[in-house]
Amino acid sequence: xxxxxxxxxxxxxxxxxxxxxxxxxxxxxxxxxxxxxxxxxxxxxxxxxxxxxxxxxxxxxxxxxxxxxxxxxxxxxxxxxxxxxxxxxxxxxxxxxxxxxxxxxxxxxxxxxxxxxxxxxxxxxxxxxxxxxxxxxxxxxxxxxxxxxxxxxxxxxxxxxxxxxxxxxxxxxxxxxxxxxxxxxxxxxxxxxxxxxxxxxxxxxxxxxxxxxxxxxxxxxxxxxxxxxxxxxxxxxxxxxxxxxxxxxxxxxxxxxxxxxxxxxxxxxxxxxxxxxxxxxxxxxxxxxxxxxxxxxxxxxxxxxxxxxxxxxx
Amino acid sequence: xxxxxxxxxxxxxxxxxxxxxxxxxxxxxxxxxxxxxxxxxxxxxxxxxxxxxxxxxxxxxxxxxxxxxxxxxxxxxxxxxxxxxxxxxxxxxxxxxxxxxxxxxxxxxxxxxxxxxxxxxxxxxxxxxxxxxxxxxxxxxxxxxxxxxxxxxxxxxxxxxxxxxxxxxxxxxxxxxxxxxxxxxxxxxxxxxxxxxxxxxxxxxxxxxxxxxxxxxxxxxxxxx
Numbered sequence: 204x205x206x207x208x209x210x211x212x213x214x215x216x217x218x219x220x221x222x223x224x225x226x227x228x229x230x231x232x233x234x235x236x237x238x239x240x241x242x243x244x245x246x247x248x249x250x251x252x253x254x255x256x257x258x259x260x261x262x263x264x265x266x267x268x269x270x271x272x273x274x275x276x277x278x279x280x281x282x283x284x285x286x287x288x289x290x291x292x293x294x295x296x297x298x299x300x301x302x303x304x305x306x307x308x309x310x311x312x313x314x315x316x317x318x319x320x321x322x323x324x325x326x327x328x329x330x331x332x333x334x335x336x337x338x339x340x341x342x343x344x345x346x347x348x349x350x351x352x353x354x355x356x357x358x359x360x361x362x363x364x365x366x367x368x369x370x371x372x373x374x375x376x377x378x379x380x381x382x383x384x385x386x387x388x389x390x391x392x393x394x395x396x397x398x399x400x401x402x403x404x405x406x407x408x409x410x411x412x413x414x415x416x417x418x419x420x421x422x423x424x425x426x427x428x429x430x431x432x433x434x435x436x437x438x439x440x441x442x443x444x445x446x447x448x449x450x451x452x453x454x455x456x457x458x459x460x461x462x463x464x465x466x467x468x469x470x471x472x473x474x475x476x477x478x479x480x481x482x483x484x485x486x487x488x489x490x491x492x493x494x495x496x497x498x499x500x501x502x503x504x505x506x507x508x509x510x511x512x513x514x515x516x517x
Numbered sequence: 518x519x520x521x522x523x524x525x526x527x528x529x530x531x532x533x534x535x536x537x538x539x540x541x542x543x544x545x546x547x548x549x550x551x552x553x554x555x556x557x558x559x560x561x562x563x564x565x566x567x568x569x570x571x572x573x574x575x576x577x578x579x580x581x582x583x584x585x586x587x588x589x590x591x592x593x594x595x596x597x598x599x600x601x602x603x604x605x606x607x608x609x610x611x612x613x614x615x616x617x618x619x620x621x622x623x624x625x626x627x628x629x630x631x632x633x634x635x636x637x638x639x640x641x642x643x644x645x646x647x648x649x650x651x652x653x654x655x656x657x658x659x660x661x662x663x664x665x666x667x668x669x670x671x672x673x674x675x676x677x678x679x680x681x682x683x684x685x686x687x688x689x690x691x692x693x694x695x696x697x698x699x700x701x702x703x704x705x706x707x708x709x710x711x712x713x714x715x716x717x718x719x720x721x722x723x724x725x726x727x728x729x730x731x732x733x734x735x736x737x738x739x740x741x742x
Binding site for chain 2: 371373374375376377378380381494495498499502503505506509510512513514515516
């Protein structure tokens with residue numbers, strides 16, 4: 204019972220904190236580019252404003268266009284409830300393992316792409332086609348990275364992965380170094396950050412994620428935006444859980460929970476900082492270079508697998 | 518003995534060896550000649566770090582001399598020489614490959630697997646903690662060879678050759694804690710001479726066929742006329 208309450212608290216905290224992370228990244232980026240910058244809580248205002256506005260639908264919009272925001276948002280929340288946030292051993296961890304988590308993201312992306320094509324504008328279709336190209340290359344790399352880690356920890360369940368890593372004394376696994384690098388590249392591609400997609404762009408020709416949601420207004424747009432913010436936060440938590448598991452609570456007592464929450468806060472704070480620095484330093488990649496980038500991610504994950512087999516098994 | 522029982526130092530050595538393998542793959546994928554040379558220098562630096570760690574953990578201090586030679590030759594001298602050559606020959610353009618980049622990568626992955634199977638019986642003979650890296654160093658040698666096959670430009674082929682030599686050196690260090698000092702000094706001197714000779718050779722090739730693309734060497738000068 205206790206666990207379920209905690210799971211609900213955790214998921215609602217995820218929903219609440221996700222805009223803050225996005226706002227924080229934006230704010231740091233503005234400061235790095237010596238601009239004034241909106242305060243970190245600006246995304247809350249944006250979401251609030253969008254929820255109040257009325258929905259304008261295109262004449263050619265089908266029911267899929269209307270349900271897609273709810274499906275995308277719902278699936279993302281479900282995925283977020285599976286990923287350990289500041290405690291492990293929650294009952295929600297049994298819902299899905301990492302492979303199903305990848306499946307959740309794929310489901311959300313499928314409906315996002317459908318919605319992009321639904322109205323029939325050129326930009327929407329182009330965005331959908333690009334998104335599917337990127338994801339079809341990113342998914343194998345991500346699964347390869349996940350399998351590499353699953354071979355070390357003998358589980359694909361996120362909570363038991365984190366627990367296994369916490370219980371061991373400090374180890375340096377070459378395969379983890381590689382899958383960390385590979386998964387980082389994949390996470391950047393999947394959350395649509397700078398070398399792949401520019402979340403702040405106003406130029407329709409270069410858009411990927413923004414092009415798909417170009418036709419959305421009001422609460423639909425708010426849900427789509429919120430879903431994207433959640434996705435960024437989920438990927439951040441995922442990387443933190445697997446590669447920096449320290450600090451996460453393994454019991455439901457108040458003190459470990461507090462430590463878990465603070466460590467999560469610190470991890471996401473640092474993650475946002477490094478993301479902003481990276482986005483400021485890099486330029487957006489030409490779209491035809493993306494397969495090369497994701498090929499590198501795949502090679503890294505493959506090398507992780509190979510080095511696990513060669514070096515870590517006796 | 519399972520991996521978790523190794524000391525952190527030995528785990529670090531194994532991780533470094535995996536990083537050396539990664540730099541071999543980066544060498545295969547690199548498309549600019551200057552970044553190719555920089556990647557080669559970083560491979561040399563990782564090799565230097567690995568040798569130092571092995572020297573420290575095994576207590577064979579003569580390995581520090583080899584490590585120092587690696588640092589001086591492969592991190593500073595050879596890359597410096599190659600960079601100077603590239604500048605003087607003015608060939609900072611893209612490197613051309615034979616075959617697509619993803620095909621080369623897949624071939625590289627297959628070579629790693631192949632060297633794993635080849636090294637499997639060899640590692641039974643050794644009881645050093647680093648015996649698993651024999652397969653890695655074999656893979657570095659084979660990847661260097663693959664690079665020599667797939668590159669068209671002579672400079673890139675020389676980098677491939679040097680990285681093969683890195684693999685050989687690494688194999689010697691991890692499987693037997695280094696070759697006798699005389700042999701190592703000899704090899705280091707060979708590399709030095711080879712690097713200088715290659716430099717002179719580049720100028721000769723370019724004077725002869727007007728390009729560093731070795732494919733031109735397949736054609737007979739008289740037939741074209």
